[in-house]
Amino acid sequence: MTQLKIGVIGCGSIAQHRHLPEYAANAHVEIVAVCDINEERAKKTAEKYGATAYTSYEELVKSGTVDAVSVCTPNYLHAPISIAALEAGLHVLCEKPMAISQKEAEDMIAAANASGKKLMIAHNQRFVASHQKARQLIESGEIGKIYSFRTAFGHPGPEGWSADGKESWFFQKEKAFIGAMGDLGVHKTDLLRYVLGEEITEVGAFIETSAKSFADVDDTAVCVLKTESGIIGTLAASWSYVGKEDNSTIIYGEKAILRLEDDSTYSLVAQYANGQVVKYELGKIQSNESGGQGSSHVVDHFVECVVEDKQPLITGEEGMKSLAVILAALESNETKTITRV
Template sequence: MSKLKVAVVGCGSIAKHRHLIEYAAHPEVEITAVCDKVAERAKEIAEKYNVKAYTSYEELLATEEIDAVSVCTPNYLHAPVSIAALNAGCHVLCEKPMASSREEAEQMIKAAEKNNKKLMIAHNQRFVLSHVKARQLIESGEVGKIYSFRTTFGHGGPESWSADGKESWFFKKDQAFIGAMGDLGVHKADLLRFLLGEEFVEVASFVETSAKENTNVDDNAVFILKSESGVIGTLAASWAYNAGEDNSTIIYGEKAILRLEDDPNNSLVVQYTNGEVVRYELGKIQSNEEGGQKNTHVVENFVQSITEDTIPPISGEEGKKSLEIILAAIESNESKKITQVLA
């Protein structure tokens, strides 16, 4: 079978440290072209992988014969680039949040359906081994009824990791749409849906810009979420955890408490109500810090969905459901009222 020809649009940090590395390591993939509006950045990556460089994604799509595209652009371009690639007959792996609005997300889903192509959103938290194991324990009934949860994703901000540092698009509302909520919060919204196996119906939120200067996007957000069955809990997303990253989730159940990525040595700790404690060493969560898991398993799942013609594990519809939680949180913060999450 011939290799999948893949192009990466956007050559910033997420492409460099995740998508390109994982594509290059995949035996069924051939990286064909890269694109970035900063010509030097595109050229540098193109030389590294011995592929063609473009500064226009429209030109790339019109010129190259490719099977799939990774969209690693600033958030405001996720929908336009994804839709253009789908209409050009390519499968699409798009970074999160999938779009800047409900309408854009719907347009992406329609474009995938119309062209009979795969659309996957890169919510990598679902593939973290501790999260996979926790879902198994919840599904099997081992934890019993779930009562509550708390999840947080915070670090010192994208300036230490983004290709443009303090000048990054992450801090510009017209390009980012939202800040820590889009960078980190939507990951946890998706993770909670995955772990609990149900949808959220209501959100109350407080969203602030309190830690960063010269930006008009959020850097601290806390949500209270309620699921269809009445599970309630909190989600925090922050760019103000300056002394270190926190990427933990705790699930409080009838028979046990699950502590995910909360212990420095054991990625999952299960505390049973009978006093028994089980510790799992499953490797560290994906991280920008040293020692973090490097393979996010996003690319391999995307490629598998193409080669085996299956629905991607995080389809456009799934990505939209996680985005809806963030959109409801924005509305709640503005109205100062509890907001319904649209299905």
């Protein structure tokens, strides 16, 4: 099988903990180029992986040395870099949120369509075993009609693991555009769409900066969401959870309640109306505090899709639908109204 030549653009934490090690562990991949505006960081990373260091993404995408790139930069650069790479005939794996506006997301999808190359967005929650099992149980009708849900993603904040600590781009509005809601909330909108198998159509949101006085983006958000069939539930995204990370989702159905990533041993617990409880031990979810144990499966899936010419599970269109919910939440918070997605 052909070796895929990969370039990684942005050498911060997500590249160091996820993309680079997962590419390095994949037998079909050769990491040939890395890029970061911080020259020292680019050189150090290049040395570690035997790659060529770049400080300009334009140079890297035009170098003719790579087949595909991972875009692991601050949010505001996701669209320009992805579009430049697609126009240069490269496949793109882009971190989430895919863009900072609907227009940017549409431009990325158009660039992918025009080039005929793959565009995948790195929403890793779809690859978590408990989430896949829950989707199967719901789809099969085993849980009956779904009434409600609540999902949360919270931890103490990016300063603990970001390459630049409190100086990180995560806290700067012009680079991040959005805080916890974009960093964590978009993971959960993508998860809910995937597990429930339907679109979110309305959002009511409160988005605040309450824990990080040094940040000019939100750190705590709570949203009420409604799906096309009328399922209602809540989503909380926060950088203000100081104890243990919370990455749990609970789905309330007619025949059972599904608890996902809510129990430290059993990643899925199904509590049936008749009193029966089924516990699934499906392996732990990826978390920042677990030292990045296990693979997120995102990189392997991307590589497989490129090598075997398959459609990725999270296309640009899917990424855009998950982003649209976040954009609606921002609008709802600003206008103090329920916003249609």
